[in-house]
Amino acid sequence: MELAKRYGGQTPSGMVRIFQAIEEMTSAGNPPLNLSIGEPDFVTEPDIVDAAAGAAKEGFTHYPPLPGFPDLREAVCAYWERHHGLKARPEEVYISVGGLHAAWLVFQALLNPGDEVLVFEPYFTPYADQIRGNGGVPVPIRTREENAFAPTPDELRAAATPRTRGILLNSPGNPSGRVLPRRQMEEIAAFAEERDLFVLSDEIYESMVFNGCHTCFAALPGMKERTVLISGVSKSHCMTGWRLGYLIAPANLIQLLCVNSTFQTYGVNTLAQKGACYALNTQDAKVQERSAVFAARMKAVRERLDTMTGVECHPAEGAFYLFPSIRGTGLSSEEFAWRLLREAGVAVVPGNAFGSTGEGYIRIACTQSQETLMAAMDKMESFTRSLAQNMPA
Ligand code: PMP
Numbered sequence: 589m590e591l592a593k594r595y596g597g598q599t600p601s602g603m604v605r606i607f608q609a610i611e612e613m614t615s616a617g618n619p620p621l622n623l624s625i626g627e628p629d630f631v632t633e634p635d636i637v638d639a640a641a642g643a644a645k646e647g648f649t650h651y652p653p654l655p656g657f658p659d660l661r662e663a664v665c666a667y668w669e670r671h672h673g674l675k676a677r678p679e680e681v682y683i684s685v686g687g688l689h690a691a692w693l694v695f696q697a698l699l700n701p702g703d704e705v706l707v708f709e710p711y712f713t714p715y716a717d718q719i720r721g722n723g724g725v726p727v728p729i730r731t732r733e734e735n736a737f738a739p740t741p742d743e744l745r746a747a748a749t750p751r752t753r754g755i756l757l758n759s760p761g762n763p764s765g766r767v768l769p770r771r772q773m774e775e776i777a778a779f780a781e782e783r784d785l786f787v788l789s790d791e792i793y794e795s796m797v798f799n800g801c802h803t804c805f806a807a808l809p810g811m812k813e814r815t816v817l818i819s820g821v822s823k824s825h826c827m828t829g830w831r832l833g834y835l836i837a838p839a840n841l842i843q844l845l846c847v848n849s850t851f852q853t854y855g856v857n858t859l860a861q862k863g864a865c866y867a868l869n870t871q872d873a874k875v876q877e878r879s880a881v882f883a884a885r886m887k888a889v890r891e892r893l894d895t896m897t898g899v900e901c902h903p904a905e906g907a908f909y910l911f912p913s914i915r916g917t918g919l920s921s922e923e924f925a926w927r928l929l930r931e932a933g934v935a936v937v938p939g940n941a942f943g944s945t946g947e948g949y950i951r952i953a954c955t956q957s958q959e960t961l962m963a964a965m966d967k968m969e970s971f972t973r974s975l976a977q978n979m980p981a
Pocket residue numbers: 626685686687688689712758761762790792819820821822828831832833
């Protein structure tokens with residue numbers, strides 16, 4: 589069948605290629621220890637499942653309102669005000685099929701052909717394809733580890749052109765695990781204002797900050813009207829499979845998304861919305877508890893990484909990823925990740941899957957039990973030791 593030219597040459601990303609290899613190894617009866625996927629190992633809390641099942645029994649089995657159920661949109665507002673001081677109205681909330689689809693819808697609604705979006709490298713892999721897929725041009729800005737993987741004002745200015753329309757922000761960051769300090773957020777805000785740019789702020793890991801604190805970009809003075817905040821319950825509430833995300837944005841964007849949904853999805857799964865509404869209103873203590881578990885795992889894994897020859901890891905600040913440098917091993921990111929998978933049975937994602945700045949790094953998701961993580965560290969330690977032994981003197 590002849591495929592659309594705009595997707596000609598589209599191939600799976602470096603991250604998806606690893607996921608595919610894991611599937612193959614698993615179906616061949618040889619599953620690796622999987623530290624590659626950004627999905628909590630915890631299942632959804634049973635009372636959330638009961639809330640969704642109860643709603644089904646009560647008859648919530650029909651099409652939902654296009655932007656989402658009013659009680660869920662209110663729960664989203666209450667959650668962000670309670671945790672991050674953001675004041676939003678339900679008319680400024682749109683419920684989406686996960687945070688991933690929220691970003692796609694926003695680029696679809698905001699970008700004109702050739703519009704440029706500044707993306708800080710390393711970035712969550714799908715974003716460049718999403719921008720390109722909606723006629724835009726991703727403009728990567730190479731960032732540095734010591735600068736929390738964010739550009740300086742001079743670097744922002746150097747990357748901007750008259751075609752720049754927006755900035756993509758992601759803090760706590762995937763893959764870096766870095767949390768942007770408020771001062772750096774304020775510099776970005778001043779730049780967005782100066783150039784009249786929109787800011788898509790992906791804050792899906794807001795509940796997982798171990799060092800410093802989360803700054804909600806839309807809550808910075810003057811930023812709400814130019815910001816689209818993206819989040820969801822996948823990570824915070826261990827609900828990846830429910831495919832439930834949302835965005836908070838100016839009401840005219842929400843209105844356009846509702847129109848667009850009449851020829852796209854016609855709303856998001858009613859039962860998932862009911863589960864998410866209950867989750868956002870009732871689970872703060874559980875979210876905090878799990879966040880502490882992720883923090884402890886990351887600390888333990890980082891301690892192990894730092895003893896390995898050729899590996900160096902900055903401290904974890906947020907999300908559930910570590911992004912150690914493996915430069916000292918002499919291997920590229922791809923060589924390291926693929927050899928670690930094939931020779932040691934441990935799956936991680938090569939850093940270059942997140943843009944060229946990620947070369948020399950790997951991403952480790954601490955989304956497995958402590959026991960599995962430590963078993964994976966044992967294997968990785970032997971692997972790096974054998975690399976060091978075979979390195980030319
Ligand atoms: N943004 C970031 C930075 C992510 O890491 C992810 C998931 N890996 C998402 C968005 C999408 O999450 P979901 O679609 O499950 O809500």
